Amino acid sequence: MTGARALLEELRERDVRLEADGLMLHVDAPAEADTDELRAALREHKRALIRHLERERRRLEEADRWGLVIKWAKEPGYVAIHDPTTGEWHEVPASGCPPWMLDDAKVHHRHRKEKGASG
CATH class of the missing domain: 1.10.10 (Arc Repressor Mutant, subunit A)
Structure with missing residues (x-):
């Protein structure tokens, strides 16, 4: 192969x-x-x-x-970004992210918490 x-x-x-x-x-x-x-x-x-x-x-x-997914990475202080063009995940320091990315990560985190509480 x-x-x-x-x-x-x-x-x-x-x-x-x-x-x-x-x-x-x-x-x-x-x-x-x-x-x-x-x-x-x-x-x-x-x-x-x-x-x-x-x-x-x-x-x-x-x-x-999947599209573009932005969420907090397992590594504290990092954001995980799913690239819809390749399917790869990339982790970048949150300090280098624009505010809209951090907002998306917070929303994704909040939705996961709500889903866990109701499930």
Whole structure:
């Protein structure tokens, strides 16, 4: 699986775009990148690339459903921010956050407390 991930990163650096559609792998590549070597690598890693692209797509769809979430992190003095474009969580010092972010974190914290009290 590491081979597919590394190949995908390399292809993206070369502006080669891949899209999984069921068992099909659609390739959009600049003319200079469309080589016999590229075609052989795609054939060799097709199944792993499709699996990786599908996992990536599902992860991004889930991230999009979550949207932007701002809450207090477990680490005191930090805010956790969910990035809806990548699905990743980032922790940043609260001291560097604009007031609206801290307000959102407080609202999220208050809603969790209320939910816990009523549940």
